[in-house]
Amino acid sequence: MSALPAAVLCDMDGTLVNTEPLWIAAQRRLAAAHGVTWTDADAHGTVGKPMPVSARQLQDSQLQDKWIALSVEEIIARLNDDVVDAIGETVPWLPGARKLLTGLAVHHVPCALVTMAYSAVACRIATGPHSRAPLAPWWPVTTLRGANHIPTASGSVRAVTSCPR
Helix, strand or coil, X not given: CCCCCCCEEEECECXXXXXXXXXXXXXXXXXXXXXXXCCHHHHHCCCCCCHHHXXXXXXXXXXXXXXXXXXXXXXHHHHHHHHHHHHCCCCCECCCHHHHHHHHHHCCCCEEEEECCCHHHHHHHHHCHHHHHHHCCECCEEECCCCCCCCCCCCCCCEEECCCC
């Protein structure tokens, strides 16, 4: 039998969960509240991009002669709140993710999320009521504010946030 890893870092979205439909729905609701039509092309143009970039794309909706009169920070806060609420008691787990996490927990292998998601969303995934069994050994959530990249010794990780339990 091969040795177990000392720890496992998991990318959150696309590896463990699929929150993209939740983000797209939140963008559509925010845009609609301001009289702006948010198309599939608009939504998919934000996938994988940092939140400030997505927020600026929502602000740039004046191309439709309408304006989302919120700051980038306000847009980010509203989208995050919407997605946290949407996650609620149900996480959109990808196939095999819970089995992987449960197996790691059984063997006491600590796990951490590596994600561009803001802390509220990552903490909801890591510590919500739905997460107690498979995510019990989770350590701090690592939040990346740049483009998708893997933490390296050169300091790619900019902030570490512990989630309240």
